[in-house]
Amino acid sequence: MSAESVSEVGETMEGVNTNTNTNISSNDVTNFEVKELEGVRKGKSDWREYRAIELENGATCVLVSDKESKTTAMAVSVNVGASADPRELSGLAHFCEHMCFLGSEAYPGENEYKRYLSSHGGQSNASTSMHFTTYKFDILADHAEPAVDRFANFFVGPLFSPSGTAREVNAVDSENSKNLTTDGRRRLQILKAMADPNHHYSKFSTGNATTLPAANSNSDEPTTTTTTDNDSNHVREALLAFHRRHYRPDNMGIVIVGPQSLDTLQSWVVPRFAPMVDRWTGDESSLTKVELLVEQAAKEAPNNKFHQPQPPYFPAFRPELQGGTWPVLLTTKPLRSVRKLVLMFPLPSVRYQQERSPVKILSHLLGHEGKGSSFAALQDAGLVNSLSTGLRISAPDNSLLQIDVSLTERGEERWTDVASVLFDHCRLLSQTAQTAAGQCGNQQEQEEALNELQRIWSEIVKLNIMQFNQTSPGQAYGLAPGLSQSILYNGTKKCMSSGWQLEEDESTLPLGLLVDFALQLNPANCIVERCSQAAWDEQVTSTTTSNKVEEKNVNIDSSAVTFGLQKEKWYGVEYYTSKIDSDTVTRWETDGAVAPEPLGNLHLPTPNRFIPRTLELCADLTEEARRGPRIDKEIDPPNLIVDEPNVGRLWHRLDDRYALPQSSLQILLRNAAVENVFDAEEQTWHHDVDASIRSLILTGVFSDAMAQETYDADLAGLHWSLSKSSSGILLSCFGYSDRLPDLAVQLLQDFVLRPETILRESHLRATKDQVVRNFESYFQSRRADSHAMYYRDLLLSSKGGGIEQSLEAAKSTNLESLLAQHKLIFSNPEMFAECFFTGNVSQHEARQFFDSACAMLKEATAKSAPDPSKSAVTAVRKPKNRWIPGGLERRLAAGEDVELSFNSKNPEEENGAVLVTYQSQIPGWKGDHLSTRESLKSSASIRLICHMMKEPLFDDLRTKQQLGYVVSGYYDLSFSSRPHDLYQQKEQDLQADGEGAVVTPIDFIVVNILSRKLPPTEVAARVDEFLVNFREMLVEMPESQIRDHSDALGQKMLKPIQKLGSEASVHFGKIRRYAPEVLGNWKKRDASIPWDSAKVMAKEIQSLDRSDLLQTWDRVVAGKNRSRVVSLVYGKTFPLEAPKESSSWISRWNVSQNNPIRTIQDLMSKRKELEPFDAKWRREKSFFQTLGRRQKSFGVAAAAFLGVGILGYYASNKNTDSTSDRTTKAR
Structure with missing residues (x-):
């Protein structure tokens, strides 16, 4: 889930312990027993302090004190994911993740949590995988404790109200709709369709409106009937049962990171999470049918916790699923123009061998791109563009290793030869491992093979340890979620260091496991996927007309074998499975595959000459x-x-x-x-x-x-x-x-x-x-x-x-x-x-x-x-007249609305899109002596408006109206370079308003929505209606709330940079844009590179008041001189129809009477009318001459149409920008 949601007040979920004490004292921590666990092992460059504790209810928590952080972040990972979904209710774990955001008994306000975070510089998110569900947030450190309290109540006493359940199903369905046009998601669903239908991997993890029908029932009484009919009331009851079953304290990993002391962090966490109790009885005889359904599904998920024994090997893919016929060929048709060849090998899980995983060395060698590798051989032959190797699946009970190759056009034609080289490489590694293990070869060959493998293993270990110790910590928000998962399956001691091989050396090479795993990298244990249009066309041509499209039923008997054209159940995407001819398989199984031309010799990589010789710091340092x-x-x-x-x-x-x-x-x-x-x-x-x-x-x-x-x-x-x-x-x-x-x-x-x-x-x-x-x-x-x-x-x-x-x-x-x-x-x-x-x-x-x-x-x-004598450049131009190249942005005319309307050219796209972009006519701010004071105030106000608008926009259009999964409002910044010589100008020609600038920043306010619920025109009207209402929110908002937002945004801008790469990027960005202006052949008086622009901007933001925001809003968004582009793209749910002469909704908001642009030719014609955006600007009078007349016809009611609501506000008040501000203040 990429965005959070909140809901209206509702009934408290049944069977969950609630905590209504929102004023917990820090002293309350002494009322709960806490067990201190093994300390966290950290890198040498990690300045943070850690403490690992276990609460008396079994919850595991890691506290992290980061003295350099300006924010506090928290994450909770629950040891449950889609693998525990009942098959009758696909996506239930994901749906539960959504629902946990929809209020709690202690904080029943509809958007209380998200609003509080937004007001204090915070953010939040959540995600559901096959084995984990993770929630996270961060917030400015001074406001962290109330956020912790709100967050904890997700798990202690969430509100799963019937109305909230009904609405949030739409969000899940919209998220699923968004994924339908993503090749990675489509191929994932095909792979799941090929898996054992009784394996947890085969489950459909996202869910949609079919698997989770909208809960229309207002009844809060539990039922005991079966859920096989997917009745909406049963969905809610299953949701409650799922939460009780899995959201137990001993099933959670809790992490909090902040600048506070460890004792303070502990005093916040313990009293809020310690009262949680396990409400699941576990006695199947006393469970309702719905609870029994959840319990049975839970048993399908493998053990995934640190202290539990490793589950037995249970592969999701086996040859018998295709009638014992492996290798099997899978052919998929991508939406993007790609040519992929993928070899996939089912292997045992390596989750419990992270330090000495044989997959580490196999992936290292098979994915190598240096001389002697399969990539080098294939690239030299012009057959591949790229190659990568790694685990596609890493589950507690099985793994799937894949070799993913991007083919050239020639490689597509010779894909069997490419596969031959890959199998040869696998065979080389297997033979080398067996030789090193003494299973073949003479003594000298055995010693040489062992020495080479130990050298390579030693290099892997050395580089891993080096990276672990020489990496500076990142932001708290990035650390918390991964750490909360890691403590569940690695324990607290290794939650940071697991997989970094800190205690390994050349003597710990896992030779036995390497032999076992390498032996399984053969054609008889392989799914071969071809993903390209050419591969698809080949299959279509070779398939007889008698083959029928057959929907894949995930509940079919695993003994049933189907080859030919098939259709995946949830996405409806087609794919082929077929046998591979015996001659090809024989060639793949033979050393030195015969190919039309030599493909080079394969050998192990030579020693890495780029490993650092020293890690010493510069002698010039103090x-x-x-x-x-x-x-x-x-x-x-x-x-x-x-x-x-x-x-x-x-x-x-x-x-x-x-x-x-x-x-x-x-x-x-x-x-x-x-x-x-x-x-x-x-x-x-x-x-x-x-x-x-x-x-x-x-x-x-x-x-x-x-x-x-x-x-x-x-x-x-x-x-x-x-x-x-x-x-x-x-x-x-x-x-x-x-x-x-x-x-x-x-x-x-x-x-x-x-x-x-x-x-x-x-x-x-x-x-x-x-x-x-x-x-x-x-x-x-x-x-x-x-x-x-x-x-x-x-x-x-x-x-x-x-x-x-x-x-x-x-x-x-x-x-x-x-x-x-x-x-x-x-x-x-x-x-x-x-x-x-x-x-x-x-x-x-x-x-x-x-x-x-x-x-x-x-x-x-x-x-x-x-x-x-023949060069126009050298003959005519002189180096001193250097032209400064750069980007371009065009200026919209003051008061101009441009509407772009196009149909999506993606045949699978169900959604439409609305992108509303407001361009500020005042140039953006660069720095002192490079920009005007007016630019500074304008840029600061626009940034703060976007910060304040983000949460209510999401709450209204996404959470309440459920227009679509993607609903965002944000600040955008672009830069435009002058299209002529700076160096030909003289200092006295430069004006105080910055007309001599090489680069001019441009500020934007942007709203973006992806939706299949309504036509783009209606979605655009909803956006406009929100913008009308948001101005009223600015008018009515308490000064203290405005101050919260301005302080939060200012503090966020001043967060210290914690990575050298980030610091270098910031500095070079300023050099790149402003050095020519500051250090050209002329030198602007008192100007310098604006290194401290963030400080100046933060200070300005924190000084803004309501009148500043309203003045900027009325100029950029609502005023008669505002400039806007509305880009509408229509999906197949609501396609763009030919315009009718009798009526046009566009004419009702586009006051300038410009026709909507529907062709590229018209767009380019319009583009020719626009001038480049530079530092020149003037307050031009609007050409909305008919505004007064329009008031009589539609007025404020026209808010139902794009842009009219904003204009209607002014039509009804008949005020200038300045008088409207005075009217506002009078209120």
């Missing part, structure tokens, strides 16, 4: 900084070390907060040629789709080409990426500082100086294929709200002509044009390197790298430079 993390220390801004005109800038910051041997490097090659072409006649650059797409493919080809070479670096904690943006080409590296500069230099050398050796046809073919397929399947595979965002962004921020134009550019790219694009980029004399090196790196080391990088760029420019 002794105080060396002693340990100092997250509370103020972050010093980066220092500008080098500022060389026409070459680049080097920024450096030696980390003195984290005390970790890690560094972050980002080097941006600012270069207009990446996305543009230069027009010599107009003396300017113009966006060019071909250049942009070729640059995109160029970075992808390089990443593909370097995959084998740098895979060991990734394993050793050195991560890198090369990406294209509107600003240029960005190389990012992060990881252990010892070898990071060497890696970065190698990457730059290969990309900048050796393109001919890297940019090969095989890599181009693979990358181009992925880009083309992504474009081709963009519309057919995404949700309606993604489409809505696409159309809005195509209007406001896209520089190109859309997906179709990009697709054509990608298809036309070849190796010659790619090399030409590389040459154009590096022949541009305006290229400028913006580099930021931070972390455990000295200034000297940073300068060494920067000098090397600049030398490479100069060499590349010299090599790529064309004949000056």
Whole structure:
């Protein structure tokens, strides 16, 4: 569940102990016995304190005091999930998760919990898996104890009212509807359909309106009749029984994390959770039929707790389920354009062998991408794009290991050869393990095999221990939920360290288990899935016309065997199962599979040369900084070390907060040629789709080409990426500082100086294929709200002509044009390197790298430079007139409403989408001396409005009206660069309002809804009605509540950064946007990079009052000068119909009388009318000239239609913006 819900007041659920004492004293903790458990083992870089306790009722709790956290987070995991669902009530565990949010006896208010969190900077969520249900929240630390009390009452005394039950079924159904167009979910349901129908894995975990019919009964009396008819009253009774059966204190893991002391945290938790008691009798003779149904279903779920014995091996998949015919071929049809080959092997559970799991080394070797791996062999042959290996299922009673391969077009044609190589690799590992175990080979071969496996195991262990000890703690909200689950199945001592192999070394290689598991990686124990349109078409062609579509019944006898075309029960998605011909199977079972061409030699990986040689901290650090993390220390801004005109800038910051041997490097090659072409006649650059797409493919080809070479670096904690943006080409590296500069230099050398050796046809073919397929399947595979965002962004921020134009550019790219694009980029004399090196790196080391990088760029420019007499760029433009590339945002006219209406092109999409976007006409705030005071107040007010609006929007449209599962309101921020030369301007030409800005921020208020309940037009009308009411909420809201919100948002903005990577990202974001403006050939008086912008913004937010918010609301949302785009996408439930001449609902809200845009051609025509958004702005008069006349016809009642309610408010009051504020204050 991705969002929380709350409900109206109702009856207390029967049979659950309630606690109505909401004023618990901290001293009450002494009334309950507490048993202290084994201490938590933590990493060397973890500054937090832990305490593990067991309450007298059996609940296990871990308390975590984090002195650096500004929030307190809490999570409760219940040791139950969908595996315990009664098959007659699929999704019951998930439904129970939803219902627990709907109030409690102690706090019966409809949205009490979520409203309290929202008012104090909090957030919450919950999720249900097959074995766990986890609830979590966080909140500003000063307001934590009341939140803990509200949260605890979910479990102590929840309200499962009949009316709430009825309404929340719709939420579950909407969530299920959202999932129907997701390939991962569709394939998951097919896999469940292939499982043993008597196995818990086969259960449908989400639920829908069919499995959980809406509870219409108002009766609160329990019944004793059977639930097989799925009567709504039985759903509620089963819900109550499920909660009593599973939500017991000894079945819960509780975690609380905050800056409070351990004693304080304990005093909050113990008195609130200790009174919980087990209300389940366990005596089947005394159970009602509904309770018996829940009890029997509970027995189907395997034991999953730390202190319980491991359940016996019970595989969800077995050859006899397909008549003993394995390998079996599963063919699925994706919505996205993908080509997948997946090998799946059922294996015993490794849940109880996490430290010495044979799957660790098998996944490491089968998923390896270095020389000698199956990936390397297949990539060199041009057959695969990517390969990954890991557990698809990790349950207490079984596992499913999968090798997931993304195929090229050629690999699709030769999929049996790809599978042959994978089986060969599995066989190599099995033979190596058997040899090492002395089961075959001579003594020398046995010793060599054992030494190699121990070396590899030792590397895995070393890297795991290193990561465990050299990782700084994250946010409290991220820690609590995972830890609450871990204490249930790992115990408290290993709840943090389980799986990190802290006590392992080369001598603990699990050789016996490795032999056993590797032997099972063979064709006779394998499900082979092909997932692609081509694979589907092959099956359709080969299937005889006599085959009929047959719905898969999950309750059929497991002995029944069906091949051919089938339909999964819950999603209705079709799939094929078929036998694999005996010749192919024989080839898979034979060493050295015969293939049309050699596929390379497979061998174990060589030693990893990227493992850090030292973890020492930089010698330049002070002794105080060396002693340990100092997250509370103020972050010093980066220092500008080098500022060389026409070459680049080097920024450096030696980390003195984290005390970790890690560094972050980002080097941006600012270069207009990446996305543009230069027009010599107009003396300017113009966006060019071909250049942009070729640059995109160029970075992808390089990443593909370097995959084998740098895979060991990734394993050793050195991560890198090369990406294209509107600003240029960005190389990012992060990881252990010892070898990071060497890696970065190698990457730059290969990309900048050796393109001919890297940019090969095989890599181009693979990358181009992925880009083309992504474009081709963009519309057919995404949700309606993604489409809505696409159309809005195509209007406001896209520089190109859309997906179709990009697709054509990608298809036309070849190796010659790619090399030409590389040459154009590096022949541009305006290229400028913006580099930021931070972390455990000295200034000297940073300068060494920067000098090397600049030398490479100069060499590349010299090599790529064309004949000056034939080059428009070099002949006409001079380096001092450098053009600064960047993003684009278009300005809507003041008072303009634009409506976009399109049908979804996803054939499976049932939902429609409504995306309402309000654009502020006042430029967003950047920092002191870079923006006006008016921009600061505007940006602060918009942020606070969005923070305040989020919860009531969700409560009204999602919880009460149940419009859809996705209901969100949020603040959005975009940036627009000036489309001309900054460096040609003089300081005296710059105006005080920031007209000389290179980059202008733009603030937005956004509402997004995904719904199949109503047509998008009606959903849009509901949004507008809410916005009308929300203004009244602002008017009536107590000042204290406004202050709560402003203080909460301000404090959230000032939360300390706890990760080096996050700090580097924030700093480089400012450098990237504002360095050209602050440090150009002219220097703006008193301006500097706004390093402290968050502090200034937080202070401004906390100073806002009601009049500020209403003034901003009336300007951005409700006023006559507001600017808005409404993007509507129609699903198949309510398709978009041709407009009727006689009536148009749009004309009733679109006061400017613009026709709704329904074609891409009209959208692009409208786009041409819009100017780029820059720092210039003026308060233009509205062109709503007919507003007075419209008041007589619809007035405030027009709130039923999109936008009219907001306009109607002003029509009825006939006030200017300023007088309406005065009227408000008078109230």
